[in-house]
Each structure stands twice: as structure tokens, then as C-alpha cells.
Amino acid sequence: MRKSLSHYDPAGRIRMVDVSAKPATQRQASASARVKMSLRALRAVKRNPKGNPLEIARIAGISAAKHTAELIPLCHPLLLSHIDVQAHFGKNGVELSATVSSTGATGVEMEALMAVTVAALTVYDMCKAIDRGIEITDIKLLKKSGGKSGTYHAS
Amino acid sequence: MRKSLSHYDPAGRIRMVDVSAKPATQRQASASARVKMSLRALRAVKRNPKGNPLEIARIAGISAAKHTAELIPLCHPLLLSHIDVQAHFGKNGVELSATVSSTGATGVEMEALMAVTVAALTVYDMCKAIDRGIEITDIKLLKKSGGKSGTYHAS
Amino acid sequence: MRKSLSHYDPAGRIRMVDVSAKPATQRQASASARVKMSLRALRAVKRNPKGNPLEIARIAGISAAKHTAELIPLCHPLLLSHIDVQAHFGKNGVELSATVSSTGATGVEMEALMAVTVAALTVYDMCKAIDRGIEITDIKLLKKSGGKSGTYHAS
Amino acid sequence: MRKSLSHYDPAGRIRMVDVSAKPATQRQASASARVKMSLRALRAVKRNPKGNPLEIARIAGISAAKHTAELIPLCHPLLLSHIDVQAHFGKNGVELSATVSSTGATGVEMEALMAVTVAALTVYDMCKAIDRGIEITDIKLLKKSGGKSGTYHAS
Amino acid sequence: MRKSLSHYDPAGRIRMVDVSAKPATQRQASASARVKMSLRALRAVKRNPKGNPLEIARIAGISAAKHTAELIPLCHPLLLSHIDVQAHFGKNGVELSATVSSTGATGVEMEALMAVTVAALTVYDMCKAIDRGIEITDIKLLKKSGGKSGTYHAS
Amino acid sequence: MRKSLSHYDPAGRIRMVDVSAKPATQRQASASARVKMSLRALRAVKRNPKGNPLEIARIAGISAAKHTAELIPLCHPLLLSHIDVQAHFGKNGVELSATVSSTGATGVEMEALMAVTVAALTVYDMCKAIDRGIEITDIKLLKKSGGKSGTYHAS
Numbered sequence: 001m002r003k004s005l006s007h008y009d010p011a012g013r014i015r016m017v018d019v020s021a022k023p024a025t026q027r028q029a030s031a032s033a034r035v036k037m038s039l040r041a042l043r044a045v046k047r048n049p050k051g052n053p054l055e056i057a058r059i060a061g062i063s064a065a066k067h068t069a070e071l072i073p074l075c076h077p078l079l080l081s082h083i084d085v086q087a088h089f090g091k092n093g094v095e096l097s098a099t100v101s102s103t104g105a106t107g108v109e110m111e112a113l114m115a116v117t118v119a120a121l122t123v124y125d126m127c128k129a130i131d132r133g134i135e136i137t138d139i140k141l142l143k144k145s146g147g148k149s150g151t152y153h154a155s
Numbered sequence: 156m157r158k159s160l161s162h163y164d165p166a167g168r169i170r171m172v173d174v175s176a177k178p179a180t181q182r183q184a185s186a187s188a189r190v191k192m193s194l195r196a197l198r199a200v201k202r203n204p205k206g207n208p209l210e211i212a213r214i215a216g217i218s219a220a221k222h223t224a225e226l227i228p229l230c231h232p233l234l235l236s237h238i239d240v241q242a243h244f245g246k247n248g249v250e251l252s253a254t255v256s257s258t259g260a261t262g263v264e265m266e267a268l269m270a271v272t273v274a275a276l277t278v279y280d281m282c283k284a285i286d287r288g289i290e291i292t293d294i295k296l297l298k299k300s301g302g303k304s305g306t307y308h309a310s
Numbered sequence: 311m312r313k314s315l316s317h318y319d320p321a322g323r324i325r326m327v328d329v330s331a332k333p334a335t336q337r338q339a340s341a342s343a344r345v346k347m348s349l350r351a352l353r354a355v356k357r358n359p360k361g362n363p364l365e366i367a368r369i370a371g372i373s374a375a376k377h378t379a380e381l382i383p384l385c386h387p388l389l390l391s392h393i394d395v396q397a398h399f400g401k402n403g404v405e406l407s408a409t410v411s412s413t414g415a416t417g418v419e420m421e422a423l424m425a426v427t428v429a430a431l432t433v434y435d436m437c438k439a440i441d442r443g444i445e446i447t448d449i450k451l452l453k454k455s456g457g458k459s460g461t462y463h464a465s
Numbered sequence: 466m467r468k469s470l471s472h473y474d475p476a477g478r479i480r481m482v483d484v485s486a487k488p489a490t491q492r493q494a495s496a497s498a499r500v501k502m503s504l505r506a507l508r509a510v511k512r513n514p515k516g517n518p519l520e521i522a523r524i525a526g527i528s529a530a531k532h533t534a535e536l537i538p539l540c541h542p543l544l545l546s547h548i549d550v551q552a553h554f555g556k557n558g559v560e561l562s563a564t565v566s567s568t569g570a571t572g573v574e575m576e577a578l579m580a581v582t583v584a585a586l587t588v589y590d591m592c593k594a595i596d597r598g599i600e601i602t603d604i605k606l607l608k609k610s611g612g613k614s615g616t617y618h619a620s
Numbered sequence: 621m622r623k624s625l626s627h628y629d630p631a632g633r634i635r636m637v638d639v640s641a642k643p644a645t646q647r648q649a650s651a652s653a654r655v656k657m658s659l660r661a662l663r664a665v666k667r668n669p670k671g672n673p674l675e676i677a678r679i680a681g682i683s684a685a686k687h688t689a690e691l692i693p694l695c696h697p698l699l700l701s702h703i704d705v706q707a708h709f710g711k712n713g714v715e716l717s718a719t720v721s722s723t724g725a726t727g728v729e730m731e732a733l734m735a736v737t738v739a740a741l742t743v744y745d746m747c748k749a750i751d752r753g754i755e756i757t758d759i760k761l762l763k764k765s766g767g768k769s770g771t772y773h774a775s
Numbered sequence: 776m777r778k779s780l781s782h783y784d785p786a787g788r789i790r791m792v793d794v795s796a797k798p799a800t801q802r803q804a805s806a807s808a809r810v811k812m813s814l815r816a817l818r819a820v821k822r823n824p825k826g827n828p829l830e831i832a833r834i835a836g837i838s839a840a841k842h843t844a845e846l847i848p849l850c851h852p853l854l855l856s857h858i859d860v861q862a863h864f865g866k867n868g869v870e871l872s873a874t875v876s877s878t879g880a881t882g883v884e885m886e887a888l889m890a891v892t893v894a895a896l897t898v899y900d901m902c903k904a905i906d907r908g909i910e911i912t913d914i915k916l917l918k919k920s921g922g923k924s925g926t927y928h929a930s
Contacts, residue, residue: 018857139291446604759911
């Protein structure tokens with residue numbers, strides 16, 4: 001079996017993956033999330049008279065991606081060359097996606113997931129006064145490319 | 156209508172809620188999340204020979220709660236008096252919950268949600284080498300108490 | 311002479327001011343800054359088709375205020391109850407102001423100055439591709455209230 | 466027109482510049498700032514019996530440069546190879562300058578501006594007990610080199 | 621037995637101590653550390669022509685105390701009202717001590733230890749080019765006061 | 776004399792070392808520390824029924840290494856490719872060691888020392904309720920390799 005829990009050593013102790021010998025290659029990962037809210041909350045967010053209320057969620061997501069290695073204990077610090085967060089109104093809430101790029105020795109899946117997740121939590125924060133029952137769901141990796149393990153597409 | 160988008164001023168510009176005049180009261184909030192993974196990944200995590208592989212997720216969640224005000228742009232810095240993160244194996248993955256307590260002028264919902272979310276992302280990080288299709292779902296507020304808006308229980 | 315360099319001990323060594331014995335009172339401080347840019351840059355910023363391009367500067371300023379104690383070595387960590395950043399187009403650029411509130415043992419002047427300064431730097435960052443000669447000027451305290459030293463108004 | 470607001474996409478939404486395809490080159494940027502204070506405050510700072518009171522401002526500026534990507538939302542994380550902050554007494558206050566170097570895909574203007582600005586705010590913090598009317602002015606880019614846009618010198 | 625490992629629950633899982641019900645009282649803690657270096661390194665540090673080379677270690681220690689809750693996983697965020705770090709040349713190196721004060725529901729031992737430790741590491745960093753064999757020893761709590769467990773003095 | 780206090784300029788002012796012209800090479804550094812505690816505390820830690828109580832110290836050490844450049848004023852930000860922290864029970868307490876790897880223009884000694892030190896402080900935090908007299912000693916560099924100054928082994 002090729003795949004294993006790379007974050008554990010043979011004795012079962014947690015460990016960081018050693019990427020010292022891996023070459024720096026171009027990496028990209030995309031992730032998505034969904035914020036489900038009541039129609040009432042959704043209407044209130046959309047009615048906002050000025051500017052686009054999803055912009056703050058996008059900015060929060062971009063900033064959060066830069067903090068990934070501080071928040072996820074075994075993540076490596078990485079130089080991110082691009083962080084893009086998209087936010088759109090859907091039928092039942094807000095649809096979020098993020099794409100992160102880096103040239104480095106390890107992938108940026110966690111950065112993309114962190115971006116989309118904190119963007120979703122920011123939407124929650126903006127709307128919670130109207131609807132406390134908001135749910136965040138469907139946080140998942142859409143795609144990843146670069147590195148030895150090659151390209152992955154969510155089925 | 157009593158409830159509104161408190162994070163926007165009348166002109167639609169984003170704003171922080173002013174809690175200067177609100178008294179400090181005991182606040183508590185609980186949130187939950189679910190990490191859905193393949194049976195293969197779940198078995199690999201459980202098989203880990205030594206210690207409890209969910210401990211690192213719990214620690215990451217506790218730490219993340221302390222970073223909430225840095226990650227969510229309009230959150231207030233708060234003195235958290237307790238952060239508890241629980242993680243259990245379920246049938247299809249890992250079930251997470253978090254409870255955060257504070258004595259302050261505003262609630263700790265976002266802190267509980269942040270704890271449970273980063274704990275879930277840490278589980279993802281630990282297992283992604285085996286299963287890239289892992290999904291994080293059902294992130295929601297379970298309960299909140301304290302403050303003028305009173306107690307909330309998810310239905 | 312009542313006033314002295316409170317951040318130095320009698321031997322001239324740097325020190326933090328000890329506020330252990332000071333009571334927590336309501337504090338507020340306001341500060342302002344100005345970003346001077348070419349008409350060409352100003353027009354480009356204003357022409358932006360969607361949303362308000364100054365919103366990101368406001369969000370960056372709010373977030374920065376929360377980081378004041380990490381950036382200014384002798385500042386005390388404080389619980390900020392409100393951070394407001396305003397940004398308006400003026401004749402020669404962008405006018406910024408910030409008001410920060412806290413209930414604590416020491417003032418929030420540095421937090422207001424940090425908010426307005428990082429907001430100004432964010433405007434710079436947004437416009438630097440068009441005009442590298444942008445200048446940030448007139449960073450100053452407008453007002454402070456609360457605490458033993460009483461209220462201050464810039465003349 | 467070659468130059469545009471690179472931080473906005475065609476629809477006017479804020480975006481980070483994608484530097485994934487840009488080669489890493491040696492970059493350098495210098496910036497300056499001025500802290501204007503009353504003669505009384507200036508004399509008090511200079512009279513400080515031991516050590517150089519501007520050293521703490523220099524250290525704060527060096528540290529702040531490392532935090533630039535966390536404070537300015539659309540800045541890329543960068544590996545800074547050198548941060549130099551100079552602080553001198555002038556006729557009306559303190560003159561500050563900073564030079565930052567990096568080998569990377571994007572420039573270090575914001576890092577130099579952040580260094581000089583936080584150094585100036587630290588001087589403010591050290592002197593505010595004596596003079597609340599201190600102003601920070603003339604924050605500007607002096608020079609930048611490296612990258613496709615070539616060398617810039619403030620006129 | 622009154623004392624136990626408060627950071628573990630009855631099942632042996634790591635936990636944060638819940639201080640929600642504890643009253644805020646004045647707390648203080650002092651800690652010390654020693655940096656042992658060769659005479660050659662010690663002489664070089666002392667010979668430094670301008671200012672006091674231990675000042676940067678003191679500033680680094682003060683700043684580090686504010687980061688304690690981010691670095692020590694189960695520490696509570698606290699409002700520190702004073703952080704004092706002292707550094708003196710001894711016979712075989714540098715003697716460091718720190719005193720931290722807070723009004724809160726839990727003690728500041730870890731903050732005092734963090735201050736003194738990072739100050740010591742900063743001395744190490746300043747001198748390592750001359751002497752790589754420097755050792756940091758005798759990091760310990762000197763005193764603590766406040767809170768239910770009362771006053772402690774190192775014997 | 777080849778070696779000097781590289782962190783001071785000829786005038787005695789603190790400075791960061793300029794590594795702009797140094798090539799990126801593979802670097803590694805190892806450091807160790809010792810936590811001395813009473814037999815009673817040691818027995819209580821070992822008796823912990825579930826999991827390995829030293830795991831949280833290891834995780835805290837790994838995380839702390841990533842924060843080195845924020846805590847030590849003149850350290851350069853670095854991309855760490857591996858951080859390993861080991862913790863074992865010894866006769867009189869806990870023995871800690873850390874190895875950090877990076878490909879960069881400067882060494883990772885401070886990162887290894889930070890990892891081992893914060894891991895030791897975390898052990899202290901876990902045990903302080905039982906034994907306030909715990910001491911952290913013998914923090915030192917064990918080995919370093921890579922870079923112009925070559926390999927160092929503690930004698």
C-alpha cells in the first residue's frame with residue numbers, strides 16, 4: 001500500500017513530513033464551501049445598499065490563507081504566490097471557492113481549505129444577528145496540481 | 156423588525172459592533188462539525204498504534220479559538236476563560252464539538268465555531284495523504300448563553 | 311514638571327508603564343491620516359466599477375488596531391470594544407480617520423494611530439502600480455478621553 | 466495605458482496579484498518618514514541618560530516589516546533577506562528611513578513603508594506622555610529596484 | 621492529595637483549565653534565567669561601543685510575554701498590566717529576570733517564564749557568531765502571588 | 776579575528792545581518808533542553824492514563840519554531856522544510872531535542888532552540904500545579920550544518 005498516514009512516525013507519534021529533499025515545483029489547489037442560511041438572512045445580505053457585502057469575506061479568506069501554518073500544527077510555512085477567493089450568492093446561501101498557488105516543496109491544499117473556511121465563517125459572522133441557524137457545509141478539495149502525487153480532481 | 160445586519164452601518168458600509176456600553180457578563184457558546192472520510196481513511200486513523208490521533212486536532216482547535224479576532228475581521232478581542240474541544244470517531248468519520256466561555260461584552264459564538272473548524276481542518280490534514288475526498292460538513296452553532304439576546308439552542 | 315518620558319526608568323532603560331494599580335475606565339481615542347496621490351491615481355481609484363475601493367483599507371485598519379500591542383513594543387494588550395475607520399476621497403487623495411474605544415487601565419491612542427496608519431498603507435498598496443510617489447502625511451491624534459490625564463483635543 | 470489598478474479584477478472586485486509566473490529576482494526598496502515633535506519633547510528624548518532611545522524604534526520597525534503580509538491584506542508573504550532601519554534626530558524631531566531586501570517574485574515597497582511607519586509610531590509612543598501633538602509625516606517610497614518595472618527614484 | 625495534573629481530564633485527555641468561575645485578582649510572577657557564555661563572547665558583548673547591547677533582549681522578552689497564550693497551547697489569553705525584564709552581566713554570562721503583572725482569573729507564571737526565556741534566546745542570537753557553545757540554564761519561577769493558591773517563593 | 780558580533784554595526788547599533796548575497800543551501804540544526812522536576816511530578820505525568828502526555832509539548836515546539844522570526848528581533852523569516860521535536864522521560868524529568876531543516880540563506884539554530892525551549896515551557900505548564908520548582912536547563916545547540924561556517928558539533 002503506497003498511501004499511509006504520513007503525519008505519524010512508525011511508533012505512532014505525530015510528526016511533520018520532511019520535505020527537505022523535495023524539489024520546489026509549481027503547486028495549485030482549489031477548495032469550496034457553502035454557507036446555508038434562511039431566505040430572510042439571504043435577502044437581508046443581498047439588500048445591503050452599498051458595495052458588495054461578500055467582499056469582506058473574500059478579504060478574510062485571503063488573509064487567513066497566509067496564517068495556515070500557524071493554525072494547522074503540522075503544515076509547513078509556504079510562500080504563496082496567489083490567493084483567490086470567490087463568493088457568490090446561491091439559492092440557499094453563499095457559495096465560496098478559493099484557489100491558492102505556490103512554488104514550493106509541498107502542496108497548498110490546506111491553504112485553499114483555510115481560505116474558503118474562514119471566508120465562510122466571516123459570512124456567518126456578518127449574518128448571525130439575523131439567523132443563528134446558519135450552517136457551513138461541503139468544505140472540500142476541488143482540485144490540486146503539482147508535486148509528485150500529481151493532479152487530483154474531486155469526482 | 157428587531158434583527159438586522161448589525162455589521163453594516165445605514166449607508167451599507169461594513170462596521171464593527173460597538174460594545175462599549177454593554178456590561179461584561181458570562182458567555183458561553185458551543186459549536187459542532189463533522190469530518191466525513193472513507194472507511195479506509197477512518198480505519199487507518201484508528202489503527203494508529205500509540206496515543207490518540209485526535210489529540211492534535213483538539214489542541215489545534217483550542218489554539219485557533221484564541222486567534223479568532225485576528226481571523227474574523229469584525230470580531231472583538233476577548234478574554235477566553237475556557238476552551239474545550241471534543242473529538243470522537245463516528246460511523247463515517249470524526250465528530251467534533253467545542254465549547255468556549257468568556258466573561259465579556261460580546262458573545263463567543265465565533266470562537267466556538269473557529270475552534271471546531273480548525274480542529275476539523277487538522278483532522279483533514281492528518282488524513283489527506285490517504286483520502287483527498289474528505290469533506291467537512293455540519294459546522295453550526297449548537298447553543299449560546301449570556302448577553303442580552305439570551306439563550307439559543309439549535310433546533 | 312509633571313510630564314516625563316514614562317517609557318524610561320531613572321537609569322534611562324526602556325520600560326513598560328506599570329498600570330496594575332490604575333482602575334479600568336472607559337477610554338476613547340481618535341486619529342487621522344491623509345494619503346496624497348496624483349490626480350491620475352485618484353481618478354483611477356474612484357472609477358473602480360464595483361463596490362467601494364476604500365472598504366479594504368477600512369477593514370485592514372480595523373484588523374491592525376487589534377495587533378497594536380504586538381507591533382509597538384511597550385504597548386499593553388487591551389480589550390477593544392469598538393474600532394471604527396472612516397475613509398473618504400478628498401481633493402488630493404484619501405482622508406482617513408479612526409476611533410477606538412476600550413474599557414481598561416490605559417489609553418487607546420496607539421490603537422487609533424495604528425488603525426489609521428495601516429489603512430493608509432493599504433490605500434498606498436492598492437494604488438502604487440499607478441503612482442509610486444504617493445505620500446502619507448498628517449498622522450496625528452485628534453482626540454482622547456478617559457483616564458487620569460483627561461480629555462485631549464488637537465488644536 | 467500600461468499602468469492600472471492591479472489589485473482589482475475587471476469587475477472591480479479586489480484581488481491579489483498573481484505572481485506565480487514571475488521569476489525570483491533580487492529586490493530592494495527604501496522608504497522614509499518624519500516624526501515632528503515639540504522642542505520640549507525632542508529635548509527630553511535626547512537627554513535620556515543611557516543608551517540610544519531610538520534603538521527601540523529601530524527594532525520595532527525591523528520586526529514590523531516581517532508582519533507586512535499579515536497587515537496589508539493583498540501583500541504576498543516574502544522571505545526578507547535584510548531589513549535596515551535608521552533613526553536620527555533632526556531639527557524638529559526624528560528622521561527615519563528603512564531599506565528592505567528580498568529575493569522573490571514581487572517587490573518589497575510595502576515592507577519598507579511598514580518598517581518606517583511602525584518605527585515612527587514607536588517614537589510617538591515613547592514621547593506621547595510629553596507631547597500629544599506629535600505628527601508623523603512624509604511617509605514615502607525613496608527608491609525601489611529589481612523586478613520587471615525596474616528602478617524607481619523619488620524625485 | 622490536593623494537587624494534580626490540572627491540564628488532564630479524568631480520562632487522560634489534555635484540557636484547558638476552566639477559570640470561568642474564578643474572580644479576577646491581582647497576580648504577579650517573577651522568573652529568572654542565565655545565559656552562560658565564554659569569556660571571549662562576554663567581553664565582545666560588553667565592548668560594544670554604543671548603547672546597551674542587552675536592551676534588545678529586554679525588548680524581545682517584553683514582546684514575547686504578550687505572545688504566551690499563542691505559544692503555550694493551554695494558556696489563557698490575559699491582559700498584562702506590566703512586564704519588566706532585567707538583564708545584567710554576570711561573571712560567566714548574562715543574568716535575566718522578568719516580572720509580569722495582571723489582574724485576571726489565572727496566574728502569570730508562564731508569561732514571566734516566556735519573557736525571560738525569549739530574552740535569553742535573544743542574547744544567544746546576538747552572540748552566537750562568536751560562541752556557539754552558549755548555554756541557557758536555570759530557567760525557573762522565583763515568586764508568584766495572587767489567586768487561590770497564594771504566594772510561592774522559590775527556596 | 777574572523778568572528779565578531781555580527782548583529783552590531785561598526786557604531787554599535789543593532790542590525791540584522793544582510794543575507795541577500797548568500798546562496799540558498801540546505802541547513803540543519805539540532806538543540807536540546809532538559810526539564811528537571813520532582814519525582815512526585817514526574818510520576819504524576821507518567822501515570823497519565825491515556826495517550827502520551829509529552830505529545831502536546833512536541834506539538835507546541837513544532838509550532839513555536841515557525842514563530843521564531845517574530846520572537847527573536849533580528850532573525851530572518853525562513854521556509855522550514857522539517858521540524859522534529861523529541862521528548863523522553865529521563866531520570867529526573869523530561870529530555871527534549873529538536874532538529875530543524877531549511878533550504879535558505881541563513882541557519883536554523885534559533886529555530887531549533889526555540890522549538891526545544893517552548894516544548895520545555897509547555898512541559899512546565901502541564902506540571903506546574905504539582906511542582907512549582909521545576910527548572911529548565913541545558914538549552915544548547917547540539918549540531919549545525921550547511922552554510923559557509925560549516926558544521927558544528929557541541930563538544
